[in-house]
Amino acid sequence: MPPEPIPPSPLRKGAEVEVQLDKLAFGGQALGRVEGMVVFVDHGLPGQRVLVRLTKKKSQFAEARVLEVLDQSPAYTPPVCGHFGLCGGCQWQDLDYAEQLRWKGLHVQESLRHLAGLDPEVILPPLASPQTRFYRNKMEFTFAPRRWLSPAELEAGVDPYAGGLALGLHARGGFDRVFDLTECYLQAPWTADLVQTVRDYCRESHQPAYHTREHRGFWRFLVLREGKHTGQALVHLITTATGDPAAVDRLGAVLKERFPALTTLVHSVSQRKAQVASGESARVLWGPGHIEEELDGRRFRISPHSFFQTNTAGAQLIYRTVAAQAELSGAETVWDLYCGTGSIAVYLASRAARVVGLELVEEAVHDAYVNAELNRLDNCRFLAGDLKDLLRGAGGRPLGPPPDVIVTDPPRAGMHPQVVQALRQLAPRRLVAVSCNPASLARDLALLQDLYTLRAVQPVDLFPHTAHIECVARLDRRP
Secondary structure, eight states, rough: OOOOOOOOOSSSOOOOOEEEEEOTTTTTTTTETTTEEEEEEOOTTTTOOEEEEEEEOOOSEEEEEEEEEOOOOOOOOSSSSSTTTTSSOOTTTBOOOOHHHHHHHHHHHHHHHHHOOOOOOGGOOOOSSSSSSSSSSSSEEEEESSSSOOOOHHHHTTOOOTTTTTEEBBBBTTTEEEEEOOOSSSTTTTHHHHHHHHHHHHHHTTTTTTTTTTTTTTTTEEEEOOOTTTTTTEEEEEEOOSSOOOHHHHHHHHHHHHOOOEEEEEEOOOOOSSSSSOOOOEEEEOSSSSSEEEEETTEEOOOOOOOSSSSSHHHOOOOHHHHHTOOSSSOOEEEEOOOTTTTHHHHHHTTTTTTEEEEEHHHHHHHHHHHHHTOOOOOOEESSSSSSHHOOOOOOGOOOHHHEEEOOOOOOOOOOOOHHHHHHOOOOSSHHHHHOOOOHHHHHTTTTTTTTTEEEEEOOSSSSTSOEEEEEEEEEEEO
8 A cells, every 4th residue: 555645844935824923033023833943923923823924935944924813912012003014113013012121131131141151140121211102313214216005005006106206114125115104103293294294395396206226316315303302303305416406495495484393404415326314415404404412411412414322211221321330430541432423422421530432433523522512521532543443553643541441332243353352452440332232242242251251231222112122231350
């Protein structure tokens, strides 16, 4: 009697299968297993039983999207935004905020334990963002020749070119997918009204939106920044040079009339193909060309292109944590690496004898000096250049007395290996490492743990409803 044929595995691209979701993986996707294989599910929640369609099948794992929720998670909460699911901004708006914090804390623990072999007992519970709605002080909106449609609009046969250009946020999963934003719970409520006004004007301006594949068009980006504690607001319009700049002037007049609370408007021109919301040249249409913000009595100038933590109240938590972990007496020399516009340096300056900030971008160093002057500080010094070279004393520019405490706040990729090596040679008695990526933080800490004892890691949530988490780590030099 011939053996019965073995049924084909359900795990193939395009197949529909049921999955019980057990956890949230690092990066935000939910995780379940089918026939022993890990399945990563976009927009799933732990505790859900879901029907999914497999979108990718590899030898070790599969990826899928939810078709139907069969059993709901106890941690589910109804999302407040009508764009949720389409928008690439909020991953976890349907997950209870306490659960968001719990999973972020677990992700930090997993990263530090698995990638660096560090003791999870030194990891403190995450600090919650003081606000979970309207917490951002900066938003970037993108123009596109056509709008990206929701599944319901696609089924209804809506024309994506109907109405003219699009202005909004990116749909999940594509750099050229822009949907028309009508509401948002990340920045202040006036944001959505202003976006609608700009969209309506630009559709009637006879200037086309920039096409990311064909690299032609005029309107590229709209950036809105606000001082949460000062009430100041900046509009930054970014276009190409192939259009009528007078169209921007006319739009500026419309915005000044309809939104009297706005304090300045800047127009930048960018000819770069990269989709980065910045320009090579800028002109101020009205106002001072910048805004100011206050954090715990310190004042900061924020220019159109300068970096500033986008969660103002969360930034205060970060800086207070850095100050507490630095444990300054007033006699120390502090070095602030990757200092940007000097926000951490300025925050710590009144607690230290002197502060030296190192930063690659010269414009940011200029802003750092402005921030020191705004706060009447005379013990801050800032240098522009590649940190690898600056820490070796390149160019004959000595950095002054050796540091007692070094604060680092590198980009997401973490510190360059040569910077880590320089830290080992400098060997200050204390390091305070700020990081927006637990994985790169774990790698950097692993390279220092033979010389330093990790005393504490404090996660701080600056981005509710996303998988991102900041950390502040304190390391003391071993005897």
